[in-house]
Amino acid sequence: MRKSHVFTVAAALWLGLCLFLLGCRKEQTESAGEAPGGKGKIAVVISTLNNPWFVVLGEIAKERAEQLGYEARMFDSRNDTAKERAHFENIIAGGYKAILFNSTDANGSIANVKKAKNAGVPVFCMDREINSTDAAVAQILSDNQAGSVKLGQYFVERLNKKGNYVELLGLVGDNNTWNRSRGFHSVVDRYPGLNMVAQQSADFDRSKGLDVMAALLQANPDIDAVFCGNDAMAMGAYQALVGANKANRVKVFGFDGAADVIRAIADRKIEATVMQFPKLMATTAAEWADQYIRGERSFPQKVPVAVELVTHDNVEKYDPYGRKRTK
Amino acid sequence: MRRLPWVLLVCGVGVLLYLFPPLRIVPLDVAKQQRESEAFHPEAFAREFWNNRLMASLGQAVEASKLFAAIDQDPKTAKKKYARTWGLGSVYYYYFVAGVGRVVSRDGDSVSLSLGGDSAADITIATSRIFGNAIRNGTGLIDVSDFPNSQNLNNISLEINRIVEARVLPPFREQVAVGLSVKFVGCAEIMDKDSDLYPMRLIPILLEVQQKRGGV
Numbered sequence: 001m002r003k004s005h006v007f008t009v010a011a012a013l014w015l016g017l018c019l020f021l022l023g024c025r026k027e028q029t030e031s032a033g034e035a036p037g038g039k040g041k042i043a044v045v046i047s048t049l050n051n052p053w054f055v056v057l058g059e060i061a062k063e064r065a066e067q068l069g070y071e072a073r074m075f076d077s078r079n080d081t082a083k084e085r086a087h088f089e090n091i092i093a094g095g096y097k098a099i100l101f102n103s104t105d106a107n108g109s110i111a112n113v114k115k116a117k118n119a120g121v122p123v124f125c126m127d128r129e130i131n132s133t134d135a136a137v138a139q140i141l142s143d144n145q146a147g148s149v150k151l152g153q154y155f156v157e158r159l160n161k162k163g164n165y166v167e168l169l170g171l172v173g174d175n176n177t178w179n180r181s182r183g184f185h186s187v188v189d190r191y192p193g194l195n196m197v198a199q200q201s202a203d204f205d206r207s208k209g210l211d212v213m214a215a216l217l218q219a220n221p222d223i224d225a226v227f228c229g230n231d232a233m234a235m236g237a238y239q240a241l242v243g244a245n246k247a248n249r250v251k252v253f254g255f256d257g258a259a260d261v262i263r264a265i266a267d268r269k270i271e272a273t274v275m276q277f278p279k280l281m282a283t284t285a286a287e288w289a290d291q292y293i294r295g296e297r298s299f300p301q302k303v304p305v306a307v308e309l310v311t312h313d314n315v316e317k318y319d320p321y322g323r324k325r326t327k
Numbered sequence: 328m329r330r331l332p333w334v335l336l337v338c339g340v341g342v343l344l345y346l347f348p349p350l351r352i353v354p355l356d357v358a359k360q361q362r363e364s365e366a367f368h369p370e371a372f373a374r375e376f377w378n379n380r381l382m383a384s385l386g387q388a389v390e391a392s393k394l395f396a397a398i399d400q401d402p403k404t405a406k407k408k409y410a411r412t413w414g415l416g417s418v419y420y421y422y423f424v425a426g427v428g429r430v431v432s433r434d435g436d437s438v439s440l441s442l443g444g445d446s447a448a449d450i451t452i453a454t455s456r457i458f459g460n461a462i463r464n465g466t467g468l469i470d471v472s473d474f475p476n477s478q479n480l481n482n483i484s485l486e487i488n489r490i491v492e493a494r495v496l497p498p499f500r501e502q503v504a505v506g507l508s509v510k511f512v513g514c515a516e517i518m519d520k521d522s523d524l525y526p527m528r529l530i531p532i533l534l535e536v537q538q539k540r541g542g543v
Binding site for chain 2: 106129131132133140141143144145146149150152153175178179182183186187190280281284300301302303304305306308323
């Protein structure tokens with residue numbers, strides 16, 4: 001009796017393991033089916049909603065998905081890859097039909113995207129790249145390097161090829177951080193009169209931008225400019241300069257095209273930014289997800305979205321997060 | 328006989344572990360070799376691109392006089408017919424242009440050419456520091472989707488620009504003089520049609536100074 005019991009348990013365990021491993025893929029694929037009563041659900045996963053630029057990106061993506069007939073829900077990864085992983089697991093289990101994705105880490109997010117792909121949930125990356133060409137269906141990405149080259153050329157012109165400056169970097173695990181920084185340095189480093197006296201990360205965050213800039217000013221009181229990897233940090237740096245009574249002599253350069261920086265450029269508080277187009281990226285991602293769900297399979301893997309330099313000379317052509325509409 | 332179920336269980340788990348290993352051990356030297364073979368070398372890529380693909384494609388450049396005639400007639404139609412764009416929503420576009428012009432002026436950063444008989448500059452050749460992605464984007468020979476990491480793609484532009492600075496510009500700067508004819512092939516990035524078309528600023532790929540004075 002005891003012998004047959006042990007045999008039954010062992011056989012059941014073995015059978016269970018085999019069925020689990022062979023069947024989980026099928027189960028996940030089936031779980032991504034249509035939600036009752038609509039075209040289904042689309043998830044919008046955003047790296048952080050602590051930055052207004054990403055809020056716009058996420059809200060436009062959600063709004064466009066809803067316009068296309070889907071139930072859309074936004075997930076905030078708070079710049080935490082572990083939180084992002086948990087979101088993906090919930091999304092896969094929750095029967096979502098597609099993910100509009102703004103990643104936290106170019107390498108660290110690949111596994112999440114592959115997990116969704118294996119579960120039959122297509123992923124469309126927005127703005128932030130993952131370093132893979134076989135995980136996401138498509139990646140719609142700002143041409144950061146081109147923008148920072150243009151910004152670098154303007155920076156050289158505005159500083160008249162000489163002076164000391166500091167750089168605030170974004171998240172070190174994000175490709176955008178390095179594409180912006182390297183594009184900028186590919187120009188500025190060619191001018192020996194321009195010296196970078198400090199370079200530090202402020203994680204694309206406004207309050208960290210303020211703190212880091214305040215600390216850098218203590219150590220480097222005689223700087224002429226600051227290049228920030230995004231507009232949130234640029235606004236933080238500007239606040240620090242106001243606090244140190246140096247806002248009039250230190251030139252601030254940002255990147256994004258956020259509302260407060262566009263206003264600050266018009267008011268001559270900030271020198272320049274690079275306009276990205278979050279509305280275009282988010283709308284395209286939602287529309288491509290809809291096309292994919294309806295059967296289309298032909299998408300380019302990576303699509304750069306052009307960016308534009310915004311200065312006091314052309315700021316009247318721009319609204320926050322895009323160009324002004326022309327008749 | 329009493330041990331058979333346990334033996335089966337252990338064998339089963341062993342097979343499962345073999346089929347679905349939780350980790351894989353790779354010798355350090357093999358891993359290093361793999362990383363090196365997978366690493367991207369932008370300098371080598373740009374050199375190969377320049378020597379083989381780009382040089383073999385110079386014939387695809389549109390004749391400058393033909394392009395300017397089309398732009399004079401209708402810039403939008405000329406753009407549709409001859410320009411290349413890069414990605415979505417771009418207000419920028421690129422022309423891949425070839426021709427012969429006469430040098431009408433030169434300074435530290437550029438050389439200006441006239442395509443016709445007058446002294447007005449139609450083309451400005453950049454002859455100092457080269458920045459941007461005009462050649463990468465303007466020739467249509469590089470596909471962004473081929474690169475898992477956009478930093479690699481961007482490094483290609485830097486290397487291409489270095490080749491222009493190292494190979495194309497030094498002999499040109501030595502030989503060029505006002506009045507001489509220059510055969511050119513290059514790419515232009517047009518950001519603003521009101522300021523970038525007349526003259527068109529070209530990042531050069533090929534420059535040959537012809538040692539005879541151009542006609543006036």
